Amino acid sequence: MKEIILKKFEEVFGDTNGTKAYFAPGRVNMIGEHTDYNGGHVFPCALTIGTYAVARKRNDNRLRFYSMNFEHLGIMESSIENLNPEKEADWTNYPKGVMWAFEQKGYEIPYGMDLLLNGNIPNGSGLSSSASVEVLTGFILRDFYGFDVTNQDLALIGQYAENNFNGVNCGIMDQFAIAMGKESHAIFLDTSDLSFEYAPIKLENAKIVIACSNKKRGLGDSKYNERRNECETALAEIQNAVGINGLGDLTEEQFELYKSMIKDEVRVKRAKHAVYENQRTIKAVEALKKNDVELFGKLMNESHVSLRDDYEVTGIELDTLAEEAWKVDGCIGSRMTGAGFGGCTVSIVKTDAIDGFIEAVGTAYQEKIGYAADFYVVDIGDGPSVL
Ligand code: GLA
Numbered sequence: 001m002k003e004i005i006l007k008k009f010e011e012v013f014g015d016t017n018g019t020k021a022y023f024a025p026g027r028v029n030m031i032g033e034h035t036d037y038n039g040g041h042v043f044p045c046a047l048t049i050g051t052y053a054v055a056r057k058r059n060d061n062r063l064r065f066y067s068m069n070f071e072h073l074g075i076m077e078s079s080i081e082n083l084n085p086e087k088e089a090d091w092t093n094y095p096k097g098v099m100w101a102f103e104q105k106g107y108e109i110p111y112g113m114d115l116l117l118n119g120n121i122p123n124g125s126g127l128s129s130s131a132s133v134e135v136l137t138g139f140i141l142r143d144f145y146g147f148d149v150t151n152q153d154l155a156l157i158g159q160y161a162e163n164n165f166n167g168v169n170c171g172i173m174d175q176f177a178i179a180m181g182k183e184s185h186a187i188f189l190d191t192s193d194l195s196f197e198y199a200p201i202k203l204e205n206a207k208i209v210i211a212c213s214n215k216k217r218g219l220g221d222s223k224y225n226e227r228r229n230e231c232e233t234a235l236a237e238i239q240n241a242v243g244i245n246g247l248g249d250l251t252e253e254q255f256e257l258y259k260s261m262i263k264d265e266v267r268v269k270r271a272k273h274a275v276y277e278n279q280r281t282i283k284a285v286e287a288l289k290k291n292d293v294e295l296f297g298k299l300m301n302e303s304h305v306s307l308r309d310d311y312e313v314t315g316i317e318l319d320t321l322a323e324e325a326w327k328v329d330g331c332i333g334s335r336m337t338g339a340g341f342g343g344c345t346v347s348i349v350k351t352d353a354i355d356g357f358i359e360a361v362g363t364a365y366q367e368k369i370g371y372a373a374d375f376y377v378v379d380i381g382d383g384p385s386v387l
Contacts, residue, residue, distance in 0.1 A: 001052050001118070002387050005068070009054040009116045012066045012075065018056050019114075020143070021387035024136035025050035026121035027128045027177035028210060028346050028378065029337045030186055030201075031296075031303050032281035034311055036171030037228050038235070039192035039246020040278030043285060044173055045201065046181020048381035051119040051132040055140045058112040063099075065092045068118035080112050085165050094130050097165030098137040101157045104164075107147050115140070122374065125212045126343025130166075131174035134158035138179075139384040151383060152194065155179040169225050181383040188285045192248055199285055201380055203293060206332055209349045211325070211361060212374040213317040215342035224339050227270060227313065234271035237262045247274040273310040277303060297333025297348055301326060304335035304345075313340030317369055321345040324364040328357045 002021050010016050025046035032042035058064075065076045069091075076092045083100040085093050099109055117136075121129040138154040141147060149157070158175035162168050172191055180187055185198040201208075235247055241261045244250060250258070255275040262268045280299050287295035304322045308314040314322075318336040322345050325334035330353025337346040349357045358375045365373045 005052050005054045005116060005118050008066075008068060008118070009056075009114075012116060013056070013064065013114050016054070016056075019054050020056075020140075022053045022055065022136060022140055022143075022384065023050055023387055024053075024132045024139060024384040025178055025181050025381050026119075026132050027174055027181070028208065028344075029173060029177070030208075030346060031277075031284045031300055031335070032173075033277060033303060033307055033335075033337065033340070034227060034231075034313070035248060035274060035278045035281065036173040036189075036191040037169070038231050038248050038274040038278070040248030040274060041281040041285075042171075042173045042177075042189050042191060043186050043199075043281055044177035044189075045186040045380045046177055046383055047121075047127065048379045049120045049127075049376070050178075050381075051117055051121065051129065051136050052387070053118075053136055053140065054116045055144075056114045057144050058114060060112055062112040063092075063096070064112075064114045065095065066116045067091055068116070069123060080109055085167070091130075091133070093166055094133040094161070095137040097161030098134050098158060099141065100165050101161040102138070102141060102147070104160070105157065107141075107145070107149075109141065109145070113140075113144070122212050122376075124216065124342070125210075126338030126340075127210070128174040128178065128338070130162070131158060131178055134161055135175055135178045135384055143386065151179040152176070154384075169228050179383055181381060183382050184380050186380070192246055199288060201288070202291070203348060205352070206293065206348050206350045207354060208378050208380070209347045209354060209357065210337075210376045210378055211321045211345045211347065211365075212376070213321060213342055213344065213365075213369075214371060214373060215315070215317040223313070223341055227311065230267050230270040231274055234262045234267040237267075238271070247271055248278045250275045252276055252279055269310040269312075273306045276310075277306055280306075293332055293348065297331075300333030300335045300346075300348070307336055307340060311340075315341060317342065317365075318345060320365055320368050321361060321373060324361045325357070328360050329353060331357055
């Protein structure tokens with residue numbers, strides 16, 4: 001890959017003098033969905049697929065961007081003097097947002113850069129290609145200018161950019177998983193205080209299979225913000241009865257006790273998901289520590305049902321992928337992953353059942369939905385690196 005991107009850089013920007021190559025992963029969340037903005041737990045891992053970059057510091061203010069995933073856009077130009085989100089700026093709003101965020105936090109970026117990207121995360125798949133670009137940009141800026149920031153800070157800066165420059169009110173999970181990724185481990189993160197623990201994923205005779213629905217996300221971002229608002233309102237209602245900081249502070253029993261404070265049926269369902277999913281995530285990690293992959297899989301299935309019925313972020317495409325997966329012998333667990341409304345499912349499948357799984361789920365999906373899903377057998381990788 002390094003040779004391919006360097007060659008392209010030369011073709012696009014003239015030469016490769018003074019360049020460096022970098023990588024940042026994508027992520028998949030195993031369980032703990034829509035809990036990260038409710039002060040709950042998540043359990044994501046970084047992948048070995050991600051975003052590759054060649055970058056070069058300039059000696060003026062110009063920014064020149066080129067993506068091998070959007071070649072039709074050509075070289076996109078702008079300046080570090082003028083960092084505003086613009087529709088025409090397309091994907092470059094992600095690196096620009098991170099530069100803006102660094103400046104907001106008091107780090108001066110003295111020069112522009114030439115930046116070429118090439119990602120092998122399927123676009124719009126919900127495997128966090130945008131968070132990958134954000135963490136990657138922060139990682140490059142730190143490398144260029146020696147900013148005194150940790151990888152965890154890079155995650156927070158990426159999230160700040162996503163929230164305040166790109167207008168998606170996301171939680172910390174994606175950027176954290178990418179910045180802090182560790183090979184063969186998932187990250188058990190408590191989003192209420194960012195304490196975390198690496199948990200080894202030892203699946204012995206099974207693998208992680210991602211099925212991409214190929215459904216365009218469309219209204220996803222506005223629905224995402226809507227869910228977040230529903231949870232915030234439900235929390236405020238419960239806070240009239242009990243002093244909690246987030247829905248993640250409640251056990252199932254406490255939720256059942258206080259849920260009558262929530263004055264709307266839909267909001268009760270949303271809050272129920274947030275509370276139960278958080279507890280499910282804690283139980284799932286305990287199960288994994290005891291090597292009980294079967295129980296982990298069962299909790300993944302329950303997570304999907306809750307996202308389907310209570311949180312209502314699945315849709316027929318993700319439901320078909322998960323429900324068909326559950327029918328396959330050798331599928332230990334399957335659920336939607338990420339924000340939902342399109343994107344992917346994540347499944348744990350016995351190694352000798354993977355071919356049959358892809359065949360069965362793929363055929364049923366094509367028949368019901370009318371177009372194909374894509375399947376990826378993935379490995380858990382490290383966080384960002386210099387290549
Ligand atoms: C998106 C957001 C994350 C998280 C998930 C849902 O990926 O970026 O912060 O909320 O959705 O779990």
